[in-house]
Amino acid sequence: MTGNEPSPVQTPPETALPALQVSELTVAYGQQVAVAGVSLQIERGEIFGLLGPNGAGKTSTLGAIEGLVHPRSGTVTVDGMDARQHPTEAKARLGVQLQTSSFQAELSIEQIANLYGGLYGVRLTRERIRQSLDEIGLDQERGKRFKQLSGGQQQRLALYIATIHDPLLLLLDEPTAGLDPQSRRALWSRIEQLRKRGSSILLTTHSMEEAQAVCDRVAIIDHGSLLTEGTPADLIAKHRDDARVKAVAHGEVTLEDVFIGLTGSEIRD
Template sequence: MSAVSFQNVSKTYITPRGEFQALKGVTFDIEPGEFFGLLGPNGAGKTTLISILAGLVRASGGRVSVHGADVQADYAQARRRLGVVPQELVFDPFFTVREALRFQSGYFGIRDNGDWIDELLDGLGLADKAGANMRQLSGGMKRRVLVAQALVHRPPVIVLDEPTAGVDVELRQTLWQFVSKLNKQGSTVLLTTHYLEEAEALCGRIAMLKQGQVIALEKTSELLRRASAKVLRFKTDNPLPEALAAQARVTGRFVQLPVHDAAEVERLLAAVREAGLVVEDIEVSKADLEDVFLDLMTGQGATPPAQEALA
């Protein structure tokens, strides 16, 4: 039995401008114990899909289940098996951190949950904030509490919707250490993130959404294998000539160009010299998940998902 199953899920919103189809027949399964990534640009449908999974939005068509429990027909069981960390910072300003976790335990009918609450507080670096009022916490600390609230009933499936957006490096490391530990102990993790290096490092399999449709669904290693073999990277303060700019990915001073062999590297470097660019820190390295993502989103490398993955 799959930990999470999306079968032909669609969602249409009625707007003042007419109908908007946010999801179009999304189908894939997440197996128990997987660390699974769901990626896509803003507006691709990721949050809508997670909202349907959490029971916050009703799908227009299709079926979603958590360990066999339908999220609409058997909502109570599906919700008990799911822990969701939302993007937004939502908290009750009248409780301390420990009180918030005790009340959250009560929502699921769990009594005498103190030992697990203590473990969550310690594992997420919240032990010294247990008696602090939620209003007194920084944004990063509030996000840690959201993670603890999602885990307080020990759900077998953990959904992290942009959990590290706008947080510091320490929180990222603390969060990933704790979640990775739970994953190794058997928890299933579904992650959405715009930090693609996180997805590359953590996720064994990834689905990519574009305009409400799955355009890639493979093991992370296979996605990387399909990428351009190498990339040429360097820094420059000079504007690129039009011919190079058309194929380059530029981030501040950093320029990245796809290459496939030594002859192409030499051709590009010759073009750089002819343009009179002053460059530094030249290197040739393997393409990463961000390269794959951009290729797929621009339609240059898009391939249909593997059929066996959709079975």
């Protein structure tokens, strides 16, 4: 991957079900509505970015997809399976990496891989673990305890654990937050490799550079509602003449200009 354009999404066979369908999803905490009728669809082999300011509804949307949050209304369908009616089967098709992942601090990388492989019902030989860790640049670190790893190494390990059972749909919550440029690019390459192996990916990010480099399509959400959706290039073309976008642009309109123009310039906590 060059870092400029994502590889084109592979068109699935006509009979293939979407990896994820979210229809009219509403999530509320008491009287506060966090997600208001959001609908989106992710095809097989697609990398989809969910963008939004802090408090926009991204985490609540992911929580509902994961089954951690009970929506007020709407449906979540994973591989054609209703996640509320068949929660165990739907969750088995998911892999999840949170923004900050914490494993047992005293366990080595190899022990963590064996532990989570067992939890997912995946039989892992020592050779298979070594090969997998070598692919992500951690083979020489496999004897280290988790607490001894750098931030980038911990993120690479977390992504490996999230995909240890070859999930159909991978949910990534700001996977490169706080990483240096080299570690960020390494994770981008890893995400692309996972897509080539058949995974579909839904990620949240505050980095417009990341969204433009990695995602086939993106959606911008704010105040719980989906504002716009399309490829990064399509969104720029669609909104370049919007007065709000033109007001914040400095020269050629970028995806970040579109994002700020649609969601506002105020800082969110």
